[in-house]
Amino acid sequence: MVSQATRAPERMFARRISNALREAAAGLGAPDAGVRLDRPKDPAHGDLASNLALTLASRLRRRPRDIALDLRERLDGIEGVERIEVAGPGFLNFFLDSATVGGTLRRILATRGGYGGSRDGGGRRIMVEFVSANPTGPLHLGHGRQAALGDVIARLLEWSGWRVHREFYFNDAGRQILRLAESVRARYQQLLGHDEPIPDGGYHGEYVREIAGAFLECEGRRYEQERGEAALEAMRGFAVNELRKEQERDLAEFRVEFDEYYPESSLHSDGRVAETVRALDETGLTYHRDGAHWLQTTRFGDQKDRVMVRSDGSATYFLPDVAYHMSKWERGFHEVVNVQGSDHHGTVDRVRAGLQALGRPAGYPEYVLHQMVTVERGGEEVRFSKRAGSYTTLAELVAEVGADVARYFFLMRRPEAHLVFDLDLALDQSDKNPVYKIKYAHARLCRLSRLARRRGWDGMEGPDAPEADASLLAAPAERELINRLGEFPGFLRRAARGRAPHVVCDYLERTAGLVNSWYQAGHPTRSPELAALVEGDEPLRNARLTLAVAARTVLANGLAVLGIEAPQRMVRSE
Template identity: 70%
Template sequence: MLTERISEALREATVALGAGSARFRLDRPRDTSHGDLATNVAMALAGRLGRPPREIAGDLKARLTGIEGVERIEIAGPGFLNFFLEAGAVGGTVQAILGRGVRYGRNEDGGGQRVMVEFVSANPTGPLHLGHGRQAALGDAIASLLEWSGWTVHREFYFNDAGGQIRRLSVSVRARYLQLLGHDVAVPEDGYQGEYVSEIAAALIEKDGRRYEDDDGDIALEAMRRYAVALLRSEQERDLAAFNVRFDEYYPETRLYSEGLVSSTISKLRETGLTYREDGALWLRTSAFGDQKDRVMVKSDGSPTYFLPDVAYHMTKWERGFHDVINVQGSDHHSTVDRVRAGLQALDRPSGYPEYVLHQMVTVEHGGEEVRFSKRAGSYTTLADLVAEVGADVARYFFLMRRPEAHLTFDLDLALDQSDRNPVYKVQYAHARLCRLFKLADERGWVADHDTLMNADTSLLTDPSEREVVKQLAEFPALLRRAAAGRAPHLVCDYLEKTAGMVNSWYQTSHPTRNPELSTLVEDPGLRAARLGLAGAARIVLDNGLTVLGLAAPERMVRDD
């Protein structure tokens, strides 16, 4: 498109000036008097060429003649080059967007390579909470952004179905089981106290009766474990489905053991000579790879720490062909990053493997007060409760609209608000409004199909309110590219809100009440087609943006009340 043509011309011009290739920006200035596009390239080159920026800008301008679609170039401020585009050039992007349709915004940066995104990875010890929700939304959106950037994405969910936490769960279930059968037993202090544990016990009684009443041994406990894990897994599955998140693969920790990957990892680490025995435990010299201290792999009681299966697990990712792996985790797992990477480096994997996106925690506020409204989980708010309360789209969007590394305050009042104060509805409503234009055109018997729009004379889009929208739409592909590279879905939220705002503004200024001459559904077929083309292009961008984030793009909005 036009931006690429100007970029290319700028590169050629800098080479011609003897400056070689330079890094510079070419973007849309805030102030429209600074043109449609502006570049800082002259200032960026000033140091290297040892000449004043405005002088360099003058030389560049002299070489930048005859770029198709550029009306004129001005030198401004300390040495900016401001490009003013012809009306037809701006309109041309409308056709480009309409032509690409559902593919508008996609790029091939990934070249079809495989990448794994591991996220949620909740242990089956309870219902999913809000932290998992943020992670589900984040992981899925990052995965989606990578798909839009040409990667082949694998979504994976890892879970510990063995080990200390699961044992505590099993013991807790047994305690509730016995309580329900009339025994005076307490749930251990380090056990799971939530009501859902009693629900599991009750379900188990319904299924197997009093079978485990007199068995305080491992057989009963193993039955409890299997039953509880299966039940909680399927419950998590149901909650994720309600949240519109799906995975390609679920990887249980027990598989690492049953396939011998943990023991083979121990052998391989021993072969490196980086292990040693101390205090009866087996240690790995992770400090040799930047970890703050060495770590225990096998405890003095002979059982492995979590660290070891974690290394084994990441080796399987590599061996399954995933050399690009992104782990989305809560920042409370921060301390494991260096240690796992160190373990993998000991086995000759690259130092940055895997990549981590760590996110901060979530709190919910209602009426300015922090709330916890879980009835079942006891100590935290569940994802299922939140989704039932505000809907999947709103929940997803709110989880995504802040940078991962920033703490997230979930404003329940705003989430429940169905007006445009709620950013989700603002974006969805802007989309619905554009769809409505087409429906009305249809009702009036006006043809507004793809060919009509593609053949419209978009140079008729001369009003500033129209041109501003088009320029905003033109930035969508670069925005997606930046969001994917930065693993930053919140940039898409920002962009969509801004775009929706501009669409609404355009829609209002061109409202028949206010400016009949700017109205979209005018009698003049040429003008109408051009404006519907703009509406169609904007609709595509909002639709594609919402789709990337995993949200619906409704054609109609229906209010609850």
């Protein structure tokens, strides 16, 4: 729980106003009215607004506007409220006095790097599983989006008081891996001058040749005549290892790290898969038909029953998936978010059904399914990889636009919306590019504090900074910015609960716009009286510098949530 001193002032007032409204409604003959307060979009509609009169209209059989006027009569002298207006069809708009609004600044300055966080999670554990690419090639753009989404959902959860475990699951045992090994063998033989084609369904990317080359360098020609299991196994292990290392390197460049890499093969070797079959058989929900071993997943809402073990004795993907999620549960993760491409959506119902058969709750695990990514340059779709065949790799993209821009662009759209990555915009270093817009706003605010100190004025930072009189910040641009800063924790909470990083992007972009407006409004030539570094009026200057520090804190915290750097100063690069 947040302490009384740092609680959002508007929330305290919201409760006070709600109570007064409820009482007033009772006075009009409508006890137990559901009272709601909103923060209006338009600042002309006050700091808080209520639609109570509109909701009471049908119940009281009176015109909403008349009810609103009556309600206002009954609401006098609420502490901290400057005035109440009746507007539009019957809204009640509350204007808080400026000393009250200033409480927001005190709260930001008091919590600084922690401002925006909450205790939603209460210290409970939660797992975010994401990327989970098969080690059959380099990471492509879909993985990039997933890496950014998963990492930032994890950060949002950390900010919300959860203990987060980041996990990467990889299939190192299936048929795809066999094709990979065979492809490496073909390239290996080709390098030795033999004519061996890539098998059907194999991998043609240039990277396979590179792996074969590296293998040749390590092992020499000893597998030239060897056609059996041992050679294939050696190449499989080598290739998986190489590709995993490369993926980890690419992810590190992208500033994404995992607590655990979980190999599918271990589910077989440690008996979990067999154990899962046994446990499912015990439920009586399995049966044999056409030589295969089935589970009645339809009992739990799946569209059709699923095969667990094929007639040839091999497990389908479904089975290890269930075993894997049982492992998550048994490791203590009763809250799990899986971030996956929407092409996996077909597996959701059946995995959950399998887990329900084993007694896990119906919604376990939770899924965030994201749509595909395409890249455009000059309005045309581009595919730019010689190396990876038809793929566009994450590494190439990060090399071109940088990790910060790539992260932001992957995050700025709702996961379930198709994402068009505009390379022209990504490479732009002006404020057109939202990432730069936010960074510039932050750097600009840092500069204000620097300049103030250089002139011998206090930058309003540190424990010895004088208390600012926020009631002096009455200009519209200031008032709007302060209110906006006060909304940050609410946005983070909403983003975390909705697993929706784009909410943070939207918030930051708009807030940066307000910062720029405020900054520009105080242009020293045209409006010196609005300038932050105002001469001669120390209390006013201190108040504005405090606002600058508060705004910068919010931008920095928001960027930290996104895993993006917040520079003190910007250097133009080519």
